[in-house]
Amino acid sequence: MNDSGDSATEPGSLRALILDNQRVIDDLNARVQRRDREVRIIQQISSEINATLDLDQMLGLILDSLDRVLGFKHCMILLADEKLAQLSVAAMRGYKDQQTRTIVQVGQGPIGVAARRRRVVRMAAMGTQLGYAAAVRGEMGQEQTQIKLPGLADVQSQMALPLIVKERLVGVLAVESAAPSAFDELDELLLSIVANQCAAAIDNARLYLGEQERSELLDRTNRDLQHLNDTLESKVRDRTAELTQAFADLERRKRQHEELLAHMAPVDLIPLMVEGRLQASRLTATVMFTDLSGFTAFSAGMEPDEVFAHLNHYFAWLGDVTSRYRGYVNKTMGDGTMILFGVPVASPSHATDAVVAALTLQANAASTISLAMRIGISSGVITAGMLGPRNKSMYDILGETVNLAQRMEGSAPLGGIVVTPATAELIQPYFVTEALPDLEIKGLSRRASFRVIGMRTLKDDPRRFDPSSRFAEMVTPLQAEIEAFKAQHLSRVNFISVQARDGAFYHNETVAILALALQRELGRQDRLSASTSDIDEQAVIRLALVHDLGKRAIDPRRLNERGLSEEDRTSLRADLESHTIETLAQLEFDSMAEAVRALYRFEAQQQPHAVFDALTTIVGIADIFDALVAPKFYKGAPWTVRGALEEVARMPIMLGEQRGFLNVFAELMRPASVSLTMARADVPKPIID
Amino acid sequence: MPHADPVTLPAEVMPALQGAIPATIVTCALDGEPNATTVSQVHYVDRNHVALSFQFFSKTIRNVRENPYAAVQVINPVDFSVWLFDLRYDHSETEGPLFDDMDMKLEAIASMTGMSDVFKLRGADVYEVLAVRKAPWRRT
Structure with missing residues (x-):
C-alpha cells in the first residue's frame, strides 16, 4: 500500500483548509492566465498567418508558432488532394528526418480518419491500443502489419484536426507526442482555433496561388499573343511561301502528269482525259502515213542504241515539222509514222497542213537522215477516241480514210507524196498535183490517186x-x-x-x-x-x-x-x-x-x-x-x-x-478582150465598160 | 435514484480515462455469476457518465443488459493511482457525437493495423457513474 500522504485531504485543520483553498485559487488563476496567454498567442499567430500569402512560408510560420509559443514540439500540416483521396505532408516541425511529401491515405490513422470524418481525432495511449489491436489480429491468425505513417516512431498521443473551409477539406493539422496522454480538451480547443485560421489561410494562399497561376498564365498568353503579333507578318510570309511552294509542286506534278498523258493523246485532249470526259467523236480530217525507205538495210550494221538514236532523231525532227502545221504524230510503227491533221480539234486547214508538212519533210529528209521517205495522205471522215486495253490505251482513229492513207503511202515513189482524190480536191487551189494510174487496193475497189508536185505559185x-x-x-x-x-x-x-x-x-x-x-x-x-x-x-x-x-x-x-x-x-x-x-x-x-x-x-x-x-x-x-x-x-x-x-x-x-x-x-x-474606161481621178465612174 | 446528488468525476481521474492502461470491469449475470474482464478504454462522457465500447458480443455486454451494475478499476498512467467506479449501465448509443468520437478513435487505430474490417464499433455503452473513489493503494 502506498498512501499518497496528502494532508490536505484531511478535514478538520483550518490551516489545511486555507491552504487547500489557496491551491484551488492558484490553480484557477494559473488556468485563467494560460487561457489568456494562449488567446493572445492565437491572435498573434492569426495575424502572422494572415500577413503572408506564400503557402510554404505560411505553413512554416504556423508550425513555428505551435512549437515556440504553444509548446507543441512535434507538429505537421498535410494538404489534401480531394481527387486522389489522400493527404501529403506539406510542412513538419520537430522531427529528425524530413518526411514532407509523405502520403497519408484518407481514412488511415488518426490523420486519415480526421480527414475522412472531418472531425478532430484526439488519441492517447496509442502504443497500448495498437498493441491491443495487434494482439487481436494475432489471435485471428493474421500477420502483423503496421502501416507506416509520417511522424514519431514512438508516438503515444496524437491530435489530428481537419482543416476545413466552406465545407471543403484543405488539409489536416496534426500534433504528436511520445507521452501517453499529452493532449487535453483545452489543447483541442486551442488547436481548433488555430486550425480554423490555418484552413482559411491555406485556402487564401491556394486561391492566391491559383490566382497567381492564372495571372501568370494570362501573362504568358499575353506574351505569346504579343510574340505572335510581332511574328505574324513573317509567319504569313512563311505560310504564303509554303503555299506558293505547294502550289508550284502541284503545278509541276500536274505538268508531269500532263506530259505523261501527252504520250498517249494530243495535248488539247488532256483536260478532257483528266476529267474522264473524252468521248469518241467523228471528224473530217487528214491522215498521213510516212515510211523510211531502206532503214532496215541502213541500220543493219548498227548497234541497237545507235539505231534508236537515229530513229529518235528522225522522229524528233518529224514531230517538229508536223506540229508546226498543227499535225499530231499519233503513233510510230518501226520507222513508219501515222500523223493526224484536224484531230482532235477540227481545222479548215487539215488537208493543206498535211501537204505542206509533207512537202517540208520531203524537202529536208535527205539532209536529216539521208534516207528517202514515202508519204501517203488521205482526207475524209474518221472516228477518233481512246483505243486499246486499259493499261495501254491511246488516242487513235479508225475508218477507211486511215486505211487509204496507208495504201497511198505504200504506193508513193521514193521522195514522193501521194494523196487520195478527196485530199487532191481540197488542196487543188494551193498545190499542183498530177493524177497517177489507178491503184488496185486489196479489199477496196480501184482507187485514183494523185501525186503532189508542189505549191501552186502565181505563174x-x-x-x-x-x-x-x-x-x-x-x-x-x-x-x-x-x-x-x-x-x-x-x-x-x-x-x-x-x-x-x-x-x-x-x-x-x-x-x-x-x-x-x-x-x-x-x-x-x-x-x-x-x-x-x-x-x-x-x-x-x-x-x-x-x-x-x-x-x-x-x-x-x-x-x-x-x-x-x-x-x-x-x-x-x-x-x-x-x-x-x-x-x-x-x-x-x-x-x-x-x-x-x-x-x-x-x-x-x-x-x-x-x-x-x-x-x-x-x-x-x-x-x-x-x-x-x-x-x-x-x-x-x-x-x-x-x-x-x-x-x-x-x-x-x-x-x-x-x-x-x-x-x-x-x-x-485586164483581159485582152475587155476594154476599160480610163476615168479621171476626180470623176468617180466605173472603170469597166 | 440511489443518489440525490450526482457524483462528479474529479480532474485527477481524467488521465486514467485515456486508455493508456487497460481497465478491469466486473459485472454480474442475473443468476449471480460474476465476470471480470479487461477493457482497453473507459471513455469520459461527461462529469457523471462514462462509456465502454461495444465491439464484440461479450459476457460483459450481455450481463449489463440483464443486470446494469458494474464495478470498474482504472489506473492513472501518470501517478499510477487506482480509481474505483461504481457504474450502472444506462443505454447504448449507435450514433451521435459520443459514438462518432469513439468510432473515430477505433478506426484510427484499426486503420493503422489493417484491422478496419474487424474493429467496428457496434455501440457506445453509456454508464452512469454512481460513485468514484480513489483506492488507498497504487498499482505497482
Whole structure:
C-alpha cells in the first residue's frame, strides 16, 4: 500500500483548509492566465498567418508558432488532394528526418480518419491500443502489419484536426507526442482555433496561388499573343511561301502528269482525259502515213542504241515539222509514222497542213537522215477516241480514210507524196498535183490517186491573173525576181508556215509581184510623161512581202472564221497590224513600221478624198486585188480578175487621188478582150465598160 | 435514484480515462455469476457518465443488459493511482457525437493495423457513474 500522504485531504485543520483553498485559487488563476496567454498567442499567430500569402512560408510560420509559443514540439500540416483521396505532408516541425511529401491515405490513422470524418481525432495511449489491436489480429491468425505513417516512431498521443473551409477539406493539422496522454480538451480547443485560421489561410494562399497561376498564365498568353503579333507578318510570309511552294509542286506534278498523258493523246485532249470526259467523236480530217525507205538495210550494221538514236532523231525532227502545221504524230510503227491533221480539234486547214508538212519533210529528209521517205495522205471522215486495253490505251482513229492513207503511202515513189482524190480536191487551189494510174487496193475497189508536185505559185495559178493580160507576159521573170529577193533578204522568214494558217498560199509573193509590176508600169509611164518621182523598188517589194507576217501570232481559227462582223474584222486587222510590227522588229525591219501602219490605214480608209503616198497606194492595190482573187479557206469561190478589178474600183479610197494608180493597174491586169474606161481621178465612174 | 446528488468525476481521474492502461470491469449475470474482464478504454462522457465500447458480443455486454451494475478499476498512467467506479449501465448509443468520437478513435487505430474490417464499433455503452473513489493503494 502506498498512501499518497496528502494532508490536505484531511478535514478538520483550518490551516489545511486555507491552504487547500489557496491551491484551488492558484490553480484557477494559473488556468485563467494560460487561457489568456494562449488567446493572445492565437491572435498573434492569426495575424502572422494572415500577413503572408506564400503557402510554404505560411505553413512554416504556423508550425513555428505551435512549437515556440504553444509548446507543441512535434507538429505537421498535410494538404489534401480531394481527387486522389489522400493527404501529403506539406510542412513538419520537430522531427529528425524530413518526411514532407509523405502520403497519408484518407481514412488511415488518426490523420486519415480526421480527414475522412472531418472531425478532430484526439488519441492517447496509442502504443497500448495498437498493441491491443495487434494482439487481436494475432489471435485471428493474421500477420502483423503496421502501416507506416509520417511522424514519431514512438508516438503515444496524437491530435489530428481537419482543416476545413466552406465545407471543403484543405488539409489536416496534426500534433504528436511520445507521452501517453499529452493532449487535453483545452489543447483541442486551442488547436481548433488555430486550425480554423490555418484552413482559411491555406485556402487564401491556394486561391492566391491559383490566382497567381492564372495571372501568370494570362501573362504568358499575353506574351505569346504579343510574340505572335510581332511574328505574324513573317509567319504569313512563311505560310504564303509554303503555299506558293505547294502550289508550284502541284503545278509541276500536274505538268508531269500532263506530259505523261501527252504520250498517249494530243495535248488539247488532256483536260478532257483528266476529267474522264473524252468521248469518241467523228471528224473530217487528214491522215498521213510516212515510211523510211531502206532503214532496215541502213541500220543493219548498227548497234541497237545507235539505231534508236537515229530513229529518235528522225522522229524528233518529224514531230517538229508536223506540229508546226498543227499535225499530231499519233503513233510510230518501226520507222513508219501515222500523223493526224484536224484531230482532235477540227481545222479548215487539215488537208493543206498535211501537204505542206509533207512537202517540208520531203524537202529536208535527205539532209536529216539521208534516207528517202514515202508519204501517203488521205482526207475524209474518221472516228477518233481512246483505243486499246486499259493499261495501254491511246488516242487513235479508225475508218477507211486511215486505211487509204496507208495504201497511198505504200504506193508513193521514193521522195514522193501521194494523196487520195478527196485530199487532191481540197488542196487543188494551193498545190499542183498530177493524177497517177489507178491503184488496185486489196479489199477496196480501184482507187485514183494523185501525186503532189508542189505549191501552186502565181505563174501556175491562172485564176489570179488573166493569161491574155499584159501582166501574163511579165509574171515569170517577176516571180523569179521576187524569189531571189526573198532568198537574199528574207531567208529567215518561213512564208509557207505563215500562209498555211489561213490558206493564203503565195499571197505575199503575189502582192510583191503585182506591186512590182505596177510600180514599174508607173515608172515607165512617168518616163513617158516625165512627171512623177522615182519610187524605191526594194521598199515596194519588202513592204509587199512582210505586210501580214503578224498572222503567225494569231490563232488560225480566228483567221479562218467566216462572216466576221465589222467590229471583229476591225479588231482582227488591228491585231494583225500590231503583230506585224512586232515581227518586223524581230526581223530588225523597224524602219518599215511606218509604211505598214500607212498600208493598214489605206485599206481601212472610208474617205474618198484621203491621200496616200505612192508606196502605200501601190502595195495597197496589189494586196486588195490578190485578197480578192486568191483562194481562201473561209471564202467560197474567189473573185474573177475582172470582178476583182471592178470591186477594187468601187472602194471609196479608189475614188480620189489613188484612181490614177488603179487605172494603170487595171490596164495591166485586164483581159485582152475587155476594154476599160480610163476615168479621171476626180470623176468617180466605173472603170469597166 | 440511489443518489440525490450526482457524483462528479474529479480532474485527477481524467488521465486514467485515456486508455493508456487497460481497465478491469466486473459485472454480474442475473443468476449471480460474476465476470471480470479487461477493457482497453473507459471513455469520459461527461462529469457523471462514462462509456465502454461495444465491439464484440461479450459476457460483459450481455450481463449489463440483464443486470446494469458494474464495478470498474482504472489506473492513472501518470501517478499510477487506482480509481474505483461504481457504474450502472444506462443505454447504448449507435450514433451521435459520443459514438462518432469513439468510432473515430477505433478506426484510427484499426486503420493503422489493417484491422478496419474487424474493429467496428457496434455501440457506445453509456454508464452512469454512481460513485468514484480513489483506492488507498497504487498499482505497482
